Amino acid sequence: MKRLSLLAVLIGNLSFGQQIDTLKTTVLSPKQLKEDFQLYRKMLEETHPGLYRYTSKEHMQSTLDSVASTLVKPKSFYQFYKDILHIGAQIRCTHSYAFPSKKVSQYSMNQISTVPFYTYGMNEKVYVLFNGSMNEGIKPGFEILSINGNSIESIKEQFYTYAWSDASIESSKIRFFAGSLFWMFYHALVDKSERFDITFKDLDGKLQMFHVKALTPRTSMANYKKNPVNKSILKKYKQGKRKMFKLGFPKDADKTATISISVFGGDSEEDAQQKTRKFMDMAIKKMEKVGVESLIIDLRSNQGGWDIVGSELLSYLVKSDEPFEYWRKGIAIIKDTTFLKYTEYSYQDWLIAKKELKEQPDGTFLVVNPDGPNPVLTQPKPNRFKGDLYFLIQETTGSAASEFAGAAKSRNLGTFVGSETNAAYDGGNSSTFIKMTLPNSGIYVNSPLVAGYLNVKPQKIPNRGVLPHHEVNFIRDDLLIRYDRQLEFVKGLIRKNDKKTESP
Incomplete structure (x- = not known):
């Protein structure tokens, strides 16, 4: 659970x-x-x-x-x-x-x-x-x-x-x-x-x-x-340190693997991207070796991190060979350096970032590709997973992890089980942040600098998180024995699908 x-x-x-x-x-x-x-x-x-x-x-x-x-x-x-x-x-x-x-x-x-x-x-x-x-x-x-x-x-x-x-x-x-x-x-x-x-x-x-x-x-x-x-x-509930990625092969689900992702982490964007590639290349080799046909991706208790992890993961899972655009657009409104001291930006960082901002008629700034006018496209990986996909989500799936879930659901990559995520399906306000302590009260506030809009199809119910295909909620007894009702439900779906494909 x-x-x-x-x-x-x-x-x-x-x-x-x-x-x-x-x-x-x-x-x-x-x-x-x-x-x-x-x-x-x-x-x-x-x-x-x-x-x-x-x-x-x-x-x-x-x-x-x-x-x-x-x-x-x-x-x-x-x-x-x-x-x-x-x-x-x-x-x-x-x-x-x-x-x-x-x-x-x-x-x-x-x-x-x-x-x-x-x-x-x-x-x-x-x-x-x-x-x-x-x-x-x-x-x-x-x-x-x-x-x-x-x-x-x-x-x-x-x-x-x-x-x-x-x-x-x-x-x-x-x-x-x-x-x-x-x-x-x-x-x-x-x-x-x-x-x-x-x-x-x-x-x-x-x-x-x-x-x-x-x-x-x-x-x-x-x-x-x-x-x-x-x-x-x-x-x-005894547990050790959680790894960013964990690959597992449930004994009670034939030809099935699980990938649990605790955070979209890394010391930098490049480091996060390299960690994702290294793990996924390794995981796919192992899954191919044992003939995995169903993959469960567990995003529960993942509060997000680097956006690049989401687009990299998607490149290992998409069905089409066509390059894809992960983000549709990003909007910023900051115009000067007044609040730079409350961010991780230096003045030199700001000068570089300004090259990615294109002023719009309404006074906002569109975050553009600094390398040219074309959108940033991600190439699908040639070794990507081709089997059935299942995603575990819930209210502790947030920020970049929820956005990845939205991108995957929009592309009909698999079946989503659990409960609604805590971040918007089509992208949230994030990227980099102002972290400011109000001088007299000492109240600490956090505020984003970019409004991100994912390249996704509209969800039937707007302005909500990623909604599962199968809503599965825990009950009190699950809490006491730590029974993972959501994971067991997915295993049941996999067994049911296996029976459907059996020869008469």
Whole structure:
């Protein structure tokens, strides 16, 4: 099922010292609020290429003006943080997000005290995966119904109001109930209590209430091994470092291979491209050697990375010999170097990048091929895979990984199983980013510089993520035994297709 890679990341951060959340008592003056807000607004209006992509200019400007009108009296830090989140949510861009601090891992692990569980959102319900309190009555798999009188439905409403997500995608927001995102959002938006009265539905469906003390996530995670109720489930979720690519051959699926891709990674674009080529050449040789006819590509828990990985992967999978255009166009609106200091760009980088920008009548800039007027085409690989393809996707498939899924689905390359991805089917706002800390509040914001549009056919339902051909959702018992219902469904499809091709 969905790999909880975040757990391994968080465990790696346990060395931070515990701190007190001073932001709870921080109050910003109108002058401080206005300075931070005006800087944020200027950045959005002058650099965000998708500011009006899914939200009309009238609505977006009305939202910005509405927030500005409230900055005449002092506000608490968390009130202002909500304002910034609200603006980001209205943009409807998964790369337009804000954290309470630039040191977000330290903040969410050591600075806040909150609900002492590693939770997991699934099918609009929220479950305890690991119990970080020392109360042995609360078991993994308990469903959380309410916290301090706040129903899960009301908590969801708050989360969904402020969560960042692409286009009109709502289903992927359930991921904000997993791990550190839940800790951060619950503390920032809902409740900063030192004690929680929590109503659960237990494994037998009975209601139970327990009282637990708020703990830092760092302390909660240290308690996972101490509380015996976690012993069995911790063994099931034990994992090492995830590789970028992993090739497998399931024993219970004949002539079938799996390729799991955890990230579209690399030290540079060229490095990412070379890593992809090296792996795929090796994988195809091995698959040919054992006669693989069905290939499952697992994109779950892949939050993206380098776009070049997507176009390279596609070149090993397309059916046609014709060169293809991966991206249809890219749009930027940045006109000067004011915000360069918040990017990885140097001034020399900017001078080079300007050669790729062609001004349009509406004041935006088209990102063009610097080597000539023709579109950038990718050549299909001569050793590409020719068998049946299956793709596993879900709400943790984001950014470049989701875009690759969209490009593959548009070309009818295979069968998609799972749930909707968390990035738009036809491309998102990404490429390179402004990463800025607002000077008075310390709120850390991320904002993209290029709006990308994939060369894909329109999806039947517009402004959504990549939608699977077969929607397959997990249930609570899958969580407890780590049963991969989506993968098993694909294997079932493969066996069914094999039977269809058998001679009578």
